[in-house]
Amino acid sequence: MPLLQNEVICITGASRGVGECLAHCLAEQGAKKLILVAEEEQGLKTASGAPEGLGWGTADKAKSAGAKDVETHTCDLADPKAVQALADKLAGMGVTCLINNAGVFVGGGNDPLEGAWFHVNAMAPMRLIRALAPKMADKASREAGARLHIASAGHGTIICVGDVESFHTGPKHGAYAASKYALRGFCKSSYEVGGRGHNLALLRFPQLGPGNVGGTAMAQETGKQAGQGAIAPEDVAEAVLLPFRCSANCVPEEASGSRRRESYRGLSTTADQRSAVLDAAAALAELGSGSTTTDTSLLSATWKLLWTTEKETLWILKNAGLFGTAAGDVFQVIDVEGGLLQNVITFPPEGAFIVDSGISTAGPQRTEFQFSAATLKLPAGRKLPLPPFGKGWFDTIYVDDRIRVAQDSRGDTLVRGMNSTGEAEWLAREALSALPAQLTSLPLAAAIFIISIGCLWLRSGADDFSRLPGPAGSWLLGCLKQVNQPQVHRFFQSNTQKYGAGGLWGFRLGHERVVVVCSSETVQAVVSRGNDLPKAFVVYDSVQELFSPVGERSMFNTHDNEEWRVVRKGTAPAFSLDNIRKAFPRLLEATSAVCDVLAARCAAGGGECEAEVSEAAMRITLDLIGTTGYGYDFKAREYGPCELLEVIPPLLAEFTLRGTNPARRLLHRLLPFLPDARGYNWRVKVCHKWWDVLLKSVRAIDLAAADAAGDTSLRACLAKLPLSDRQLLPQLAMYLIAGFETTAHSIAWSLYEVADNPHVQDKLERELAAAGLLGPQARPLEFADLAALTYLNAVLKEALRLHPVASVGSVRRADRWVELNGHRLAPGTILWVPFIGILTSQHNWARAEDFWPERWEHAVGPAGQPSPAGPPKTYLPFSDGPRDCIGQNLALMEARAALALLVGRFRLSVAPHMGDREAVRDAEVMKLTLQCKSGMWLRLERRA
Structure with missing residues (x-):
């Protein structure tokens, strides 16, 4: 049954940003009807900046996500009369959920005490709550005898998307924070006191204080983007869904701050996806056999669950609502030297299920454990001790230094990510940023492994690649880890300084052999019209889905x-x-x-x-x-x-990483x-x-x-x-x-x-x-x-x-035998021309890493002597x-x-x-x- 099939939901501030994202996400969850409100029609029916008929607005996006009934209304929330007129209109539309999302940020050092912003941030939501809450409560009260879960049946949720400033504010935001404090206090009073003969306690009044949301005015002022100190609008949407996922007795009163929890963790995995992930884990174990993964520098950490097949954990995550709560993060704390392991399932804000174990190393990849205690932590500091129950072992294989896959004595598979700076959050993109290219199904991974090693062996003596200087990398992946990261340009720059004196250096990218071209003569040979070597499409095809x-x-x-x-x-x-x-x-x-x-x-x-x-x-x-x-x-x-x-900047960041790691695309498809x-x-x-x-x-x-x-x-x-x-x-x-x-x-x-x-x-x-x-x-x-x-x-x-x-330049593939600087290179060799390596190399330029505009006035060349500003074909x-x-x-x-x-x-x-x-x-x-x-x-x- 769709989560929101009985909900008639009104969203203010719905033309862009968080409001637009809310409409899309709630439509995906099967909302019965969406009522979208914004100051102007543009954005609701037509994308901002697009002429009529040429751009989707929020309403069209919601319909494309599955919404069958969508209405749009315009209202200036700074105008009390307009707000009252809207409230009167909504009162007769059977609204079961009101989301007060509209808001105006006042920042940049400007902290006025008067203005329309206070009406939008505080007074308008209060008026809408006063108008709609009694009708919601009366309907809920009438149906209370017929329904066990009132809110789940759909009559009574009022959500205010406020700001973290309603909890704690900063300098020069006093008046703005006051508007958020006012709304927060009003909601708490409405819920706790009730009013005017209406049983408002039958309603839910969750309040969200999300802080910096990417793309908003506050995020722009602080210089933060989604994933870089700010959260994404999708994170707010996930928090809005929390009251509907809880049972009727669980009222998530306030939520603030951080990125959305990943609530699936294996719950929504299809059989095909589950099979693919298990095959990938098996392939990783096969390829990592023989390595040591149990020493304290690697294993001792706080790990957060990403995905699991463990039935008990999945049951708790899925059914926590039966006990009037909702499951939060799942952690595993490991101390190898101390011989301790602790598994924790959290139930915010105060609850947790904690299992303590003793551990010992039983092999290069195996850790044995013996349960020693179990505790159910309850609200108000209460604890319920439970008997410990068993022992076993788990084997560990690492994707990189932050992601590990464990397979245990019961045959379960768990994927965990290391927490950043001990915070109780894990970023799924950390997993995507480092998965090696061999993480596919077991038969395919084995085939790729055998073929790759065979090709490397057959070609190792066939040309002059082995004579080139360059970083060694790992025996299997080569320099994949160094190249598949956001500062890939530094890899080319530093290694060109170190190995580029002869105009060529080389490295491996998995089974691919890469020759870096970094002198005027070799660059000309690769990019000239006469050679016309084809592009290395393994790098360029990453953008195909975008185009x-x-x-x-x-x-x-x-x-x-x-x-x-x-x-x-x-x-x-x-x-x-x-x-x-x-x-x-x-x-x-x-x-x-x-x-x-x-x-x-x-x-x-x-x-x-x-x-x-x-x-x-x-x-x-x-x-x-x-x-x-x-x-x-x-x-x-x-x-x-x-x-x-x-949307384009984060997409381009993703395509940069996909260019050298095709497994990212695979993982996106397996774990959507x-x-x-x-x-x-x-x-x-x-x-x-x-x-x-x-x-x-x-x-x-x-x-x-x-x-x-x-x-x-x-x-x-x-x-x-x-x-x-x-x-x-x-x-x-x-x-x-x-x-x-x-x-x-x-x-x-x-x-x-x-x-x-x-x-x-x-x-x-x-x-x-x-x-x-x-x-x-x-x-x-x-x-x-x-x-x-x-x-x-x-x-x-x-x-x-x-x-x-x-900076990473142009990438070609030799489609024939190529000779560069006296080195014969076989067909199939990747020829990489990194512009930053050429343009900042000490082998090509005087004062190579200095900003020196005068070089172009004095035409000072690489040796500091009068000459062209650099050798031919090095300014590219x-x-x-x-x-x-x-x-x-x-x-x-x-x-x-x-x-x-x-x-x-x-x-x-x-x-x-x-x-x-x-x-x-x-x-x-x-x-x-x-x-x-x-x-x-x-x-x-x-x-x-």
Whole structure:
């Protein structure tokens, strides 16, 4: 039976963010009816920024998730009369659950005592509760005799999505916190006291204090994103479902703070999924046989349950509601030296079932245990001792240093993850980030293992790969663990410094042999038009699901050279100098609009503010590629909600890891209930929806009129391609992502280097001032200025060298025997050209790791002698050869203009919380492009 089949649920603030996610999740759980409320209709029926009919709103998304009955209503919650009118309307609609989700965050140092925000945060929810709670309670009371579980039957849940600030607040948020305290107190009073003859105790009044939720104003102010100090909207949705999963006697009164618990842990696993996971565990045990896994440095820790076949544990997790509670986290605490083991099932907020055991090591992988005590911890500090019951053993195999698989004497399999810093939470993405590529079914894993070792043995003496220097890695996986992590670019950079003097070094990636190409001669041999080596599609195919819902490939990852040539040749005219010049006015408009928003923030902050400049740059570049490439205006420059800016960055981070570890995709498919898998699938669907929007816009062009006008814009070029809609869709997606995300991070890194090097900023200011482009009286920037600003161009060029956004570079596969620097390499060898290794190598550049724009003025080469700025073919921020970046001239125009306009209007410094250069370096991650994991935060001061 669907969990919510009897529930008529009203959600306020439903047009975006948490409210939108709530509607989707509650629809998935079978809600009888959803009533969605927001201030404006846009967002409810049409996605923000999308014209009518071209974008899904919350209502459409809920229907696509299974909702059969959805109503939308608009209401200004700051207007008491409008709220009362809404309450009167809802009172006659049989609402069984009210979710007060709408809210306004007041931050940024602004702490007013008056404003509409207090009405939205406190007064409107109170009015709705006063109007609806008595009717819910009366209906529940009438049916109490007929129903054992009143709330489960559906008459009486009021959920207020508040804020962690209603429990404890911080500086400059006093008035905002007061609004949250007020609502929290009102709810507690309503539940505990009841009122006006109505038995409100029959209702549930759970309150959520989720703190920083990714994408909200508070998260933006604190610089936190989902998974990086903030939680995701899906986490809040999971908490909202908790009251419905509990029995009628269990009232989860307050929940605050953290990421959603993973409540499935094996409960929702199908037979096929269970079989696949067990096969994978068996394969892992087979491949890890002989290793030692029981020493204290590995096994002693607090571990949290991810997945199990243990029937007793699963029964408790599933049936805790029978005892008026709900199961929480499941832990295992192991102390090898002390000979102690403790298994704990928690029942928040105070309960727990604890089993103590003595343990001893019985082999390299086996640990024996003897139960010594069992305790049921009850509320109010009470404890119920239970008799201990048995003994046994378990074998341990590690996926990595944070994930382990145990198989015990009863034949059960358990997957556990180590807790971070002892906190009572486990991040499922930790498991996904390190699973080795051999984690598949046992027969397949055994076959891959045998074939891989055989291939390595047969090829070991066939060419010169074994003569190359490089990191050894593990005997089975090679350097998979080092490469399959967010700072993969550092692996290439450090090893190029260490092994790159001869222009080549090598390593293994599982059974694949990889040769890293890092000198001018070898780079030319790999990327030149004459060789035209194919891409290594094992790396590039990771993005295929994003680009197309039906498996079509884009120019970026196609296996068909002819298809690549058709798309490349057909769209090349879009990037002509004439079209770049035509795009310049739109670029000025978008950049000026973003600068105006930032200037307004500065004005509100006394002349300065902190801003995440990667986001600012993405808002500029997204609007430019949208209008020039697709005839579609996202209006991102206005700083309204923008779905693509929310979903694309985490997707690109996932694809970076999938590129070297195909097992991540497998695990997402096997365990789709994991938070990462659910988030991934939702984000991909959002992107596919927007690709359809852009496709409609491109297909709407009048080709006859475009031909008559000589229109060679990207929109016209795409529309003219001899491709079906399903073939054209991935090309649109590829150009959109490449057209805004990469350029934006190049701009952000350039601004960072200006901010972090005051002498560079001073010199750049002098150049802008001499050109009349500095300060509030500056003249308008002109296209001709971009080439004339020589020092600005040197700054940009140096930033692209030191922080190439495509740091991991280009990856090819030898389809024939190849000779590089006197080394013969066999067909099938992967040839990797990591741009960051080449661009920052001491073997190629003088002062290789310094930010030194003057090198481009003085043309100082690798040995510090007058020469070109570097050897031929070692300055490759946009790659080289026939498959270089087709839009590089457009990207350079955008970066030059944005740099000139932003520095012209603001004095820059690095935000204090970013730390020093070493801290910023440590925060670098590859999300398909090089960026800071929590954004690039700078302090902006308006120029007087």
